[in-house]
Amino acid sequence: MIAFGMEGELHPHLALISGLKASNQAPLVRIHSECMTGDVFGSKRCDCGAQLDQALVRIGKEGGCLVYLRQEGRGIGLVEKLKAYNLQDGGLDTIQANEALGHPADARSFEDAAAILQALDMTQVRLLTNNPDKVKELEANGVRVVNREPLVIAPLAENASYLEVKRTLMGHWLD
Numbered sequence: 001m002i003a004f005g006m007e008g009e010l011h012p013h014l015a016l017i018s019g020l021k022a023s024n025q026a027p028l029v030r031i032h033s034e035c036m037t038g039d040v041f042g043s044k045r046c047d048c049g050a051q052l053d054q055a056l057v058r059i060g061k062e063g064g065c066l067v068y069l070r071q072e073g074r075g076i077g078l079v080e081k082l083k084a085y086n087l088q089d090g091g092l093d094t095i096q097a098n099e100a101l102g103h104p105a106d107a108r109s110f111e112d113a114a115a116i117l118q119a120l121d122m123t124q125v126r127l128l129t130n131n132p133d134k135v136k137e138l139e140a141n142g143v144r145v146v147n148r149e150p151l152v153i154a155p156l157a158e159n160a161s162y163l164e165v166k167r168t169l170m171g172h173w174l175d
């Protein structure tokens with residue numbers, strides 16, 4: 001595991017690397033944004049924990065890298081995310097809740113991930129994602145996505161409406 005950040009950084013981005021199993025294949029890469037509730041505590045409000053688990057299994061098998069970005073709550077931080085969850089319990093969807101708190105629907109950036117991949121010499125990758133913005137941002141920052149591979153988790157009762165918002169309003173490839 002490699003940590004990336006300024007000297008003294010308390011919350012560095014992380015890269016977990018698994019050696020390539022087939023030398024003729026581009027590394028399999030997953031860019032995962034921190035979600036403490038999903039990643040650590042297994043919350044089923046979102047699909048983050050299941051996506052993280054599945055990505056680690058595949059990268060372990062095929063070789064590549066998981067980039068763990070410290071942008072909790074789609075970039076608004078843990079406290080604001082928990083406030084948004086309270087608003088969602090009152091009937092707002094995940095986008096409306098963020099906007100009611102004065103945040104964009106998605107405040108994440110994937111530029112740091114592109115810089116990390118470049119530092120690791122992974123400039124041609126197979127990217128595990130459902131999110132078109134990630135592909136665009138990597139390509140715009142010097143990392144070529146030679147193949148996009150889906151990472152679809154079967155919806156649960158608890159997160160079906162969240163996934164539907166991702167699909168219909170945020171343009172994620174979840175069909």
Ligand SMILES: [Zn+2]
Binds near residue numbers: 046047048
């Ligand atoms: Zn999550």
